[in-house]
Amino acid sequence: MDYQHLKNKSEPKVLYSFEIEHSVLADQCDCACVVPLIYDSISFPDGYFYKTLCVPYDIKRITLSNEFKVVFVPSISKFVVVNSSADDLIRLFSQPRNVDFVKSLECEKEVLTLIKAGILTSGRPVLASKQEEELVAWLHVINECNLRCSYCYLNKTGEVMSPEIGRTAIDAVCRSAIAHKFHRIKLKFAGGEPTLVMPIVLQLYEYAQTITAQYDLDLQAVILSNGTSLTENIIENLLQHNIALMVSLDALTSAHNTQRPFTNGQPSLDAIMAGIERAIVMGLSPQISVTITDTNVSSLSPLLEWILERKLRFHLNFCREHSHAGCETHLDWQEQVMVAGMLNAYHTIARQLPERSLLGCLLDHTNLFVPHQYPCGVGKNYIVIDQKGRIAKCQMDIENKVTTVWDPDPLGTIRQDTFGLQNLSVDERAECSECEWCYWCAGGCPLETYHTTGRYDLKSPKCSIYKQLLPEIIRLEGQRILAYTEFGETLHTEHTE
Secondary structure (H helix, E strand, O other): OOOOHOOOOOOOOOOOOOOOOOOHHHHHOOOOOOOOEEEEEEEEOOOOOOOOOOOOOOEEEEEOOOOOEEEEEEOOOOOEEEEOOOOOOHHHHHHOHHHHHHHHHOHHHHHHHHHHOOOOOOOEEEEEEOOOOEEEEEEEOOOOOOOOOOOOOOOOOOEEOOOOHHHHHHHHHHHHHHHHOOEEEEEEEEEHHHHHHHHHHHHHHHHHHHHHHOOEEEEEEEEEEEOOOOHHHHHHHHHOOOOOEEEEEOOOOOOHHHHHOOOOOOOOOOHHHHHHHHHHHOOOOEEEEEEEEOHHHHHHHHHHHHHOOOOOOOEEEOOOOOOOOOOOHHOOOOHHHHHHHHHHHHHHOOOOOOOOOOOOOOOOOOOOOEOOOOOOOOOOEEEEOOOOOOEOOHHHOOOOOEOOOOOHHHHHHHOOOOOOOOOOOHOOOOOOOOOOOOOOOHOOHHHHHHHHOOOOOOOOOOOHHHHHHHHHHHHHHHHHHHHOOOOOHHHHHHHHO
């Protein structure tokens, strides 16, 4: 292919994948198993726009139709959707090209878009660590729950966090936020079922508002609920206090009731659905957290249709391996069954594509918005405080205390701790650092890897599942982009028929 041939073809069409812009943070999961990521920024060498241009070494393509494809770069999480002429333009840069060559193409607008998208570079970009602005604290306000989920990691008791412990916990979070130069605090009111002690939740949030204002810290909060007790009064209080809501919902069929029954064994689905619908009617749109096991993986499509119809945010999470009784039935992962169930779920989404990007919510710990070295905030910008004021690194490791709320700097203590749970960079994990997907999955849950292998420096036991599904998420993003652009209507119709 030469540039003269390119000029004789149809007009190149390049759509930068974030032309329909959405916040990366907005799609983070507030569920019980995923916490904010530590993101990296991308920088390019000085004089970037004045040097020769070429495509990155790991550029890849996924065909969407005869005319369109996704061109993407895994190492820096960059996407574009292009037609065949634009792809031919990209291929011209398989060898370095200088500025004069670019000018001769008479496609400077398209070239600039490809530069912005990271598809054309003047050298391998550098992943530069970015200071996380938000410190996240999981407040385990109650250890009891009115459900008995089969995959739950807690040993249930009737203990409740006292207001005194709660206020001390918030003070401790603020101390660490200031010490480590965070600008924002996010509180996750969790349990157990936190709506069972709503007066304590509201009291602690109001106290947090007062304290964070004194320290000039921004405050966000979310309550992580099973949805069974969402009365009008609770919803009104959440709205008045600007507290977000996350609800766990695993299916619209008996599969949900099988893994999330009430303590007496009765089904919980109807109560949860009533609570969610009540919240929506009152103006509170919950995020839906879906925990995927071998029980419900084949039942995801009706649930996703329901979620998408209501334009709710959601996150698809895999059940985590842990040592408590009741989880074993979900741990005999039949890989191809899981992959087939997830692909069916993605096909459902493709028939009802939302305007917002789903790059951060379709597959467990993975996030395709930006490259990142860590799968979660454990040991970085995250602490878990139980009902007694003990502090752990992760809610799934809540019984392993590292420090307490009386520590002058609990986050600092967690960061320095070399025992127990270790959240290694993906670059430190065997078999991960050279993987093309490494900065999108970041190696998966470190605690699950340890439970499976006895080591923290190995790849996720779900690595193969991730690798099979990640290309399909990219395909979905390409289809979504085309569906909401002037030249995407035909392709969207073709796909959905």
